[in-house]
Amino acid sequence: MAKLKLRDSDLCWRCHRSKGTLSHMLYDCYLTQNLWTTIIGFVNKVLGTKFVIYLSIYLSIYLSIYLSIYLSIYLSIYLSIYLSI
Numbered sequence: 001m002a003k004l005k006l007r008d009s010d011l012c013w014r015c016h017r018s019k020g021t022l023s024h025m026l027y028d029c030y031l032t033q034n035l036w037t038t039i040i041g042f043v044n045k046v047l048g049t050k051f052v053i054y055l056s057i058y059l060s061i062y063l064s065i066y067l068s069i070y071l072s073i074y075l076s077i078y079l080s081i082y083l084s085i
Contacts, residue, residue: 022064 012020014031026032040051 026063 009016010019012018012024012029014025015029018024018028027036043049044051
């Protein structure tokens, strides 16, 4: 968020303790752990499975890849429209 000039500090906006990387804010932040524990518990209850908290690592990696692809496609379309005017 600091790189986008949305915040002055590069610290996590939740805990203000660690650098606010995507990985930290989605998984590593201790304030996010309760959310993931609740989500994993709900998934386990509904599906009758025994997923562990590490599922959130997979989800954060997937989200990061998805956002990278989406942004590159969006920028390509935007630039092609902008440059054709």
